[in-house]
Amino acid sequence: MLIDTISLALFSHTDEWQANGQMYLHEGFFMLRNFTLHDKQFLIPTQPYLVQEGRVVLVTGGEACYSFNLVERRFVAGDLVVFGSDTLVEKRFHSADFQFTAFNFHITNDTLRFFSSYRCIHLTDESRSVVDGHMNLMWQLLQQPVFPRENIRLLTRSLLQYVCTIKVDEADGAASNDQPLSRHDGMMRRFADLVSRHAVEERSVAFYAGELCVAPHYLSTLIKQLSGRTVKQWVNQVLIKEIKVWLAYSDESINEISYRLNFPCAVSLTKFFKRETGSTPSEYRLHKLTG
Numbered sequence: 001m002l003i004d005t006i007s008l009a010l011f012s013h014t015d016e017w018q019a020n021g022q023m024y025l026h027e028g029f030f031m032l033r034n035f036t037l038h039d040k041q042f043l044i045p046t047q048p049y050l051v052q053e054g055r056v057v058l059v060t061g062g063e064a065c066y067s068f069n070l071v072e073r074r075f076v077a078g079d080l081v082v083f084g085s086d087t088l089v090e091k092r093f094h095s096a097d098f099q100f101t102a103f104n105f106h107i108t109n110d111t112l113r114f115f116s117s118y119r120c121i122h123l124t125d126e127s128r129s130v131v132d133g134h135m136n137l138m139w140q141l142l143q144q145p146v147f148p149r150e151n152i153r154l155l156t157r158s159l160l161q162y163v164c165t166i167k168v169d170e171a172d173g174a175a176s177n178d179q180p181l182s183r184h185d186g187m188m189r190r191f192a193d194l195v196s197r198h199a200v201e202e203r204s205v206a207f208y209a210g211e212l213c214v215a216p217h218y219l220s221t222l223i224k225q226l227s228g229r230t231v232k233q234w235v236n237q238v239l240i241k242e243i244k245v246w247l248a249y250s251d252e253s254i255n256e257i258s259y260r261l262n263f264p265c266a267v268s269l270t271k272f273f274k275r276e277t278g279s280t281p282s283e284y285r286l287h288k289l290t291g
Helices: 005-011 014-019 125-141 149-165 183-198 205-212 216-227 231-249 254-260 266-277 281-290
Strands: 023-026 029-036 049-051 054-061 063-068 071-076 079-083 087-094 099-105 118-122
Touching (some): 049 231, 054 149, 079 149, 099 149, 125 149, 183 231, 216 231, 231 254, 266 281
Antiparallel strands (some): 029 099, 049 087, 054 079, 054 099, 063 087, 079 118
16 A cells, blocks of 8 residues: 655654644644745655645745656746646755645545646736635634634635636646647647556557547657657656555555556566666665665
C-alpha cells in the first residue's frame, strides 16, 4: 500500500511550522498559510512524489517550476493550482521568495461534481479576491478550539465550484501569460493527461489515438514534433516514475509491484527498469532506504 508521500514530508516537520503560524494540522487535514520553502528541506528535486488526496494551492509570491504527471509547469504569484488524487509531482526549482497558501481535500462524489483532474489558473483581481476570501475564512475558522469539519467541507465545495465557473480561456493556459492553449498545445496537454492516467493499463499508440479521436500515425508524428519524444517514450517515462514511487514508498516486493503495474513477471519489470535507468529495482530501493 502506498502513502501520500507529500503529506509524509509535511507531517514530519510540523512543530516549528505550527508554532510560527504557517501550518494547521488536524487528523490528516492540513492548511499551509504563506508557506515558504527557502529554509526548508522539502521535496527532493527530480524525485517523483505521489499525491493521493486533492490539493488547492494559491501561489502568493515568487515563482517555481514543478512537473505534474510529466507536464512541466511554471508558477508565479497569482496562480491557483488544483489537482486531484494519484498525481505524480516533481520539483524542478523555486525562487528564494516562493510562497504559497494551500490545503488538502478528500476526493468524494461531492467534490468530483466540480473537479476531477488538474487545473492551473492565473487569477484576475476579481477572482483572486474570491479565492482569498475563501482561504482567509477557512484559516480564521481553524483557529477555533474545535475543528470545524462541516465548515471546511462546505468552504472547499464552494471554492471548487467557483473555480469551475471561471471561463475556459482564463484556465489551463501558461501560468505566466494567460493565453488560451493552441489546438496542438491542447492536444499535447490532453495526451499527457491520458498517459499519466492510463499508462499502467494501456501502452499502445492506438489506444491514445482513439481517446483523442485522431489517427495513430498522426498522433505519433505530432507528439514527436511537439515534445521530441515518441508515444512509447512517454508511456515508458510514466511507468518508470510509477515503479520508483512503489519502490520508494511501499513495502511490496518487486514481484508484487510487477503484478500491480501489469508486467508479466518480476524479471520483465527488472529488465525494463534496468534498461531505462541503468540500475535494478533492488539497487534503486536500497539507495532510497540508505540515502
